[in-house]
Amino acid sequence: AGDLTVTATNDTDIWSLSGGVAIAKSGTTSNVGIAGALSSDAIVSETKAYIGNSTVDVATLTLDANQGSEIRSLTAGGSGAEGTGGTAVAGSVSVNVVLVETEAFISLSTVTVTGGDATITADDDSKIWAIAGSGAFGGKGGYGASIAVNLIGYSNNEDVPDRPGRTQAYIDGSTLTLTSGLLKIAATTDAPDSDPRILAITASVGVSTQQMGSAGAGMISVNIIKGATEAYVKGSTVMETADPDTVSAEVTATEGSGIIAIGGAVGVGQSTGVGVAIGYNEIRTITRAYLDDADATIDGTLDVEASATAKITGV
DSSP states (O other), rough: OEEEEEEEOOOOOEEEEEEEEEOOOOOSSSSSEEEEEEEEEEEEEEEEEEEEEEEESSEEEEEEEEOOOOEEEEEEEEEEEEEETTTEEEEEEEEEEEEEEEEEEEOOOEEEEEEOOOEEEEEOOOOEEEEEEEEEESEEEEEEEEEEEEEEESSSSSSSOOOOOEEEEEEESSSEEEESSSEEEEEEEGGGGGOOEEEEEEEEEEEEOTTTTTEEEEEEEEEEEEEEEEEESSSSSEOOSSSSSSSSEEEEEEEEEEEEEEEEEEEEEEEEEEEEEEHHHHHHHHOEEEESOOOOSSOOEEEEEEEOOOEEOOO
């Protein structure tokens, strides 16, 4: 009956840099410079720490699943075309997707903890930080466009790849006996230090330098977080066998996702200049802490709490 620790950690990181540059310097009146950049990054993973179909007798128990995957992406296109007839076109497309499941649990097992705490925690702080931009500088015309799509989780459909991010800590179909200490079941979806889980900067610039020149710029930014954060005891028996007030239990689910999205489009033309910027940001999450069909005998305190503090800042 020693201490038992089961830990699963995923710290997958993707750093992505994509760029394209075109410069037309000929003296003809029909110079054309076209540049584009495309970046697509995805992290799809399952991270689980668990006891299943087992009988375990230990002094203390720790089940800990940690998801800390990150995508850092920079995508940019730039073009220039000299001369009175020069036309420059630049574009960039950035797509970043994180589909992760993080779970810590006891399932279909009998577990006895005789010397201290039993802790079951799942923590997801996966992030996407992405910059997408384009710049076009031409004599007769300059046209820039940028598109950025950043997704953490995708939908509430269970089928891959259309699935929400999932963070769960639970006891299901099991019996847990404690003689002292704290039972902690905690699921947390949040970035540390109040960092946003999605930080998106998207911009485009189009410039025309000639007298009758025209310029246009456009950008589209879509940033979505969809997920479920759950902590629970279901179809199980949890009991303490010691004196009153020596055992307490906490079942907590915490959701603190955040999006910061900054976007802009600038068109500067001597004759015509047009800039169009479109941004869409969404956080759709389920946060639950509960006991369901559970038999819990705890002479100390029992706290069950679900909290969600999602934030979106868009400019």
